[in-house]
Amino acid sequence: MxxxxxxxxxxxxxxxxxxxxxxxxxxxxxxKTDSKEESxxxxxxxxxxxxxxxxxxxxxxxxxxxxxxxxxxxxxxxxxxxxxxxxxxxxxxxxxxxxxxxxxxxxxxxxxxxxxxxxxxxxxxxxxxxxxxxxxxxxxxxxxxxxxxDKNYSRAVTTAFVKLYEEGLIYRGHRLVNWCPQSKSAISDEEVIHKEKDGKLWYFQYPIKETEDYLIVATTRPETMLGDTAVAVHPKDDRYSKLVGKTVILPLVGREIPIIADDYVDPEFGTGCIKVTPAHDRNDFSIGKRHDLEFINIMNEDASMNSEVPNKYQNMTRESARKAVVSDMNSENRIDKIEDYTHNIGYSERGNVPIEFYLSDQWYLKMEELAKPALEVVNSGEIKFYPNHWVKTYNHWINNINDWCISRQLWWGHQIPVWYHNDDSKKIHVSVDGPEDPENWMQDDDVLDTWASSWLWPFAVHNWPDENDDLNSxxxxxxxxxxxxxxxxxxxxxxxxxxxxxxxxxxxxxxxxxxxxxxxxxxxxxxxxxxxxxxxxxxxxxxxxxxxxxxxxxxxxxxxxxxxxxxxxxxxxxxxxxxxxxxxxxxxxxxxxxxxxxxxxxxxxxxxx
Structure with missing residues (x-):
């Protein structure tokens, strides 16, 4: 031939x-699963x-x-x-x-x-x-x-969720999340990209109740002042020590808010006073928890202003509300000065819009217990990285890991396998196949973060959790x-x-x-x-x-x-x-x-x- x-x-x-x-x-x-050769x-x-x-x-x-x-x-x-x-x-x-x-x-x-x-x-x-x-x-x-x-992969994802829930590693939490106003969903820290932007730093006067005096606070986001619930100073700052415990009147809103002392405040930055908006800033959230402050969410899911703000600002976009607040503060002679300011703004990687820190109920996965063996196997060399310098990056993230927000407010994805009873929403059912009387239950609307399915990829592709020849081979x-x-x-x-x-x-x-x-x-x-x-x-x-x-x-x-x-x-x-x-x-x-x-x-x- x-x-x-x-x-x-x-x-x-x-x-x-x-x-x-x-x-x-x-x-x-x-x-081939029946091969005698090395796999x-x-x-x-x-x-x-x-x-x-x-x-x-x-x-x-x-x-x-x-x-x-x-x-x-x-x-x-x-x-x-x-x-x-x-x-x-x-x-x-x-x-x-x-x-x-x-x-x-x-x-x-x-x-x-x-x-x-x-x-x-x-x-x-x-x-x-x-x-x-x-x-x-x-x-x-x-x-x-x-x-x-696909059907078998979805079963693997649901099985993993149920196992982790039964082991006490998945829980429901009410806290601040990165929120994408475009998709109207929570997103992870890793899905936020930071862009350096030129902006303004506004210095506002907050009048102290029953006096002619006022405190000056600086902000890059005037619209969030509508959700302020305190003004904070450093406990060792002698300029303000006598004011701690008194109240200021929040301009444009008229709400009385306390003057508090907290170690987070840098007395050398700005005026040494900061406005505290616990429902819209991570650091302020922590301050609010420490001082039992009120948490006022002033935005809708699309980042427009909600019913918690004065009527004038309701349903405005955040950008329009910012302009309106600045204009009104100027009309009331409450602007001390305005400075040019360059700062980093977090953007939703997918939505390409600025994120909001948004207070909401989400599902979380505890990471500390999961992280320990993942740290050990890389540092011991059981799993090798090429190039090896990525081990340092990996270690830094693992050692500073936070609980993982695994829920997303979307429809396309793995719907979370949690059901709430129609007569008592506090009564929940968590399982792979759902309740036996589904007519009496309502499934959670949220879906899982995409990465909460793809993290199973190496074994879920082989129809885990079922034992089978492909998985073994x-x-x-x-x-x-x-x-x-x-x-x-x-x-x-x-x-x-x-x-x-x-x-x-x-x-x-x-x-x-x-x-x-x-x-x-x-x-x-x-x-x-x-x-x-x-x-x-x-x-x-x-x-x-x-x-x-x-x-x-x-x-x-x-x-x-x-x-x-x-x-x-x-x-x-x-x-x-x-x-x-x-x-x-x-x-x-x-x-x-x-x-x-x-x-x-x-x-x-x-x-x-």
Missing amino acids: STPKLDKTYNWNKLEERWYQHWLDSNYFQG YSIVIPPPNVTGILTMGHVLNNTIQDVLIRKARMEGKNVCWIPGTDHASIATESKVVQDLEEKGIKKDTLSREEFLKYAWDWKEKYGDIIINQLKKLGCSCDWDKQRFTM FYPTNELVTGPDIIFFWVARMIMAGHRFTGKNPFKNVYFTSILRDETGKKFSKSLGNSPDPLELFKEYGTDAVRFGAMLMAPQGLDVLFSNSRLEIGRNFMNKLWNASRFVQMNIDEELISTVDLSKIELDIPERW
């Missing part, structure tokens, strides 16, 4: 699709179901594919699990946008109606990035593809390849979940990829529009050339500037390989190629390949 002759020219667009389909048809990518497995960091392929995905998945193909060449029983994440806030935002383009508002729909739209949207768009990963040449076991809201995994930007979101929490639910480390090694940036140093971002389309690069240079170029320009864990020149190097290298192969084919005995049975010859791995 003669060997097909290689074409004179390397035509990647024709060859890549044909060979990838051949691999699929030959089942080369499937891991080797990786789980893909599941891209958002809303996602499209970026150069970051190209780099990350090329590294994984190199590791996977190397393990296959070594004769191991290899399994690379692909899948997508339901991406609660991101997907809901996309669906809401899609509905609005059709003239439909979310608040006119029932939960069931909205979820039908969401599932339809997912079915239409959800596999775009999966098909693009196939274009990249990823040799995943596609028969094992998972989605973080391919968990724990060998490597995790991911970006350092989700070391807290995902890496640390997966380690915690692995220990808590399986008693095992979920992986042996974590490889943190480079962050790719454009030639000006800016991180590739869909919102900035500065990331090249990998699919267009595949057509222009060839997929292997792009993969080679991405690997060539990305040293371990360092940020790198993307350049097409590296892709040209990759294309030239592929052409050289092609031409070298043609040269060998033209100058070797055809019979030697077709008659040698390599399976009967003992060869080391390099010689075999």
